[in-house]
Amino acid sequence: MERSILMVLDYKDVSFSFSSRQARRRRQKLRLAVLVFFVLIVFLGYGYLKTSLAVDEIQELLLADRLTEAENRLRAVESSFFQQGNIRELRALHELFQGRLAEAETQLKKLQQDDVSTSLRSGQLLKCFFDRGEYLQLKIYTAYLLPRGDDEVLWFSALCQAAFLHFGESEKTIARLSASYKKANGKALEVLSDFNRSLRRGRIDYIFDKNDRPLAFFDLGRRVTSSWIPGLDLGDFDAQFKKGARTFRLTLDSGLQKIVDRLFKDYFGSLVLLDLPENSIVVAYSKPRSFAAANAAFVEQFEPGSIIKIISLLAYLRLDENALFPLVCPGRLSFKDKVFYDWIAHGPVRDFSQALARSCNFSFARMALLVGSTRLTELLQRFFFNGPSFTDGFIKMHTGSLNSKVAADYQLANLAVGLEEISMTTVHAAVLAAIFSQSGQFFSPYLVDDVKNILDLGFYHHAARPVRVLADDLNFMRIKKAMVDVVENENGTGHRARSETVRMAIKTGTAGSSRQGLDAVIIGFFPVEKPRYAFAFRLQGAGKAELNGAFFLRDLLQSLYQK
Structure with missing residues (x-):
């Protein structure tokens, strides 16, 4: 007989709770x-901190x-959810x-x-514009x-108004x-008040020479600059x-000017005198015809x-083979269809x-034919021909230009003696002399x-930066010695300028037409x-350099050393 087993589950001690x-x-x-x-807060906090x-x-x-x-950092944060006001203001400041x-x-x-509310360090930014003399940005x-x-x-607004002469x-x-604020900034307020008082007088001196002598003032009534300096x-x-008002101190010497x-x-022309070695301009005189x-x-x-x-000679001396001399100058050099003339037949040239002392065109034409147009034009370009202007802030000083595609021998001969194929400015010519001197x-x-702002605080000072045009000390020395012979050789074209006071090295040039x-x-x-x-x-229409040019140089040196 089968027996069935019954299992009894007792839930007495077990409870279920939904x-x-x-x-x-x-x-x-x-x-x-x-x-x-928490993650969101950390993420947002990190984003805010990163943007800040x-x-x-x-x-x-x-x-x-x-x-x-x-600009790069602005682009990286412009899509941020945070500090959009500051970012927009920074974008505008970047444009400023x-x-x-x-x-x-x-x-x-x-x-x-x-x-829009912003929280930039506006005081530092205002001060930066003022310190740099950027009054339009400051305004x-x-x-x-x-x-x-x-x-x-308010303080920077007062400075800006004074800078635009609204005293x-x-x-x-x-x-x-x-x-x-007035008590904490008493000294600066005193300077600004003095400046406003000078404006009330109707004029303000703002350009000075190297010795702090006034060169020009601004006339508030006529709204123009009046100058005391000629040329x-x-x-x-x-x-x-x-x-925006500012004061300039120039390198000019008003006494020498x-x-x-x-x-x-009794002359028309121009003159530039440079203080070596940094080429500060002591005299810049113009009286064009x-x-x-x-x-x-x-x-x-x-x-x-x-x-x-002097550049043509440098090109010749840099040749491996430069055994042209001695030679005899017949006063002319014939090409296929043209004749290149010298001023005179110099005869034997040692x-x-x-050749430089007597300024023999025939000799330099022969040198140029040995050098070739490519080497000569490339060297001239190293001396800033066909180059950008010299710049001194807002002042531009033009360099010379040349025909860099000289092909015919007649053209090359003219280029080597500074005729027809080339032109330059007086300041460029002075720089050329300075380069050879150094x-x-x-x-x-x-x-x-x-340059100083209206509180007499400097925001610009010239910093000289030398550049090596050419490393060739031996040949520069040889040319400088030859330039001395232009004056000290009795047959040199500059011997009439010889001074007992000072020895000089020069090169004369005569250009233009007899007509x-x-x-x-x-x-x-x-x-x-x-x-x-x-x-x-340059003396326009004064005749040959070896005559009136030399006499003018002699008088110039005499005046300089008797000053």
Whole structure:
């Protein structure tokens, strides 16, 4: 008989609760929500911190004038959810720092219309514009910040108004400053008040020479610059002053400039005198016969004549084979269809030094044929022919130009003696003399030594940067010795300029036409033993350089050393 087994389950001690299961699920969801919230907070906090650091970094880059890096960082953060107001203001500031004033002003006005709150270090940015003399930028940024009305913005607004010669408005803005701010900034306020008082007198001296003698003042009534210095147009400075008041100290010596003006009493032309070795411009004198543009010494090109021979000689001396001399100069050189003429038949020419001293065109034409057009034009270009202008801030000084595609031998001969195929300016000619005086070292010529803002704080000072045009000390030395012979050799074209006071090295040049009048051109440097000055001058229609040009140079040196 089968037996069945019954299992009895006793649930007496076991309990089930559906409510506790739901509670556990709620706790899990809550923990998950807290975790998600925490992650979100960390993510948002990280994003905000990252954007804040980027905003700070961009401000520092702008203040350091590292605009390309600032642009890259701006692009990286512009899509951020955070600090959009600061980012938009930084974008406008970037436009200001780049000089795109209209774009910046439009963006800042849009920020004002949108009533966007920002928190940049505006005081440092305002100070940066003021310290750099960037008054137009300062004006735009100050106008944007002015509704905030704090002392710092009012102070820079007062400075900006004075810089644009609105002294009445400036004084009213100063009156709105708090007593505590005035007390903390008493010295600066005193300087600004003095400046406003000078404006009330109707004129302000703002251009000075190297010895701090005033050269020009701005007439507030007529709104123009009036100059006391002859032979130099200051129109470029007038344009800069009207962008916001500033003072300029030039490298010019007004006493020497006036001496040169007296020497040019019976002449037309131009003269540049450079202080070596850094090529600061001591004299820049222009009295053109018919040239319309201002400052002919910087911009008027002319046929240089034989002064170019110092480069032609350098090209010849750099040849592996340069055994041309001695030779006999017959006074002419015949080509296929043309004849190249010298001034005279020089007869026997012993060496290159005698060729330079006597300025024998025949000898230099023969040298050029050995050198070839490619080597000669390439060397001329190393001396800044067909190159960009020399620049000194807002001042441009033109370099010379040449026909770099000289093909015919007749053209090459003319190029080698500075005729027809080449032209240059007086300042370029003076720089050429300076390079030879320094054995191939070049400094860009400059006229502005320093610039100060209306609080008399400097924001620009010239920094000289030498460049080696050519490393060839031996040949530069040989040419300098030959340039001394131009004066000291009794048959040299410059012997009439010889001075008992100072030894000099020069090269004369005569260009132009007999019909319109020959121009006398001379370049050189002195003293020979330790060059202090390099110079170039052009006397229009004065005749051959070896006559009136040499006499003018003699008188110039006599005046300089009796000054």
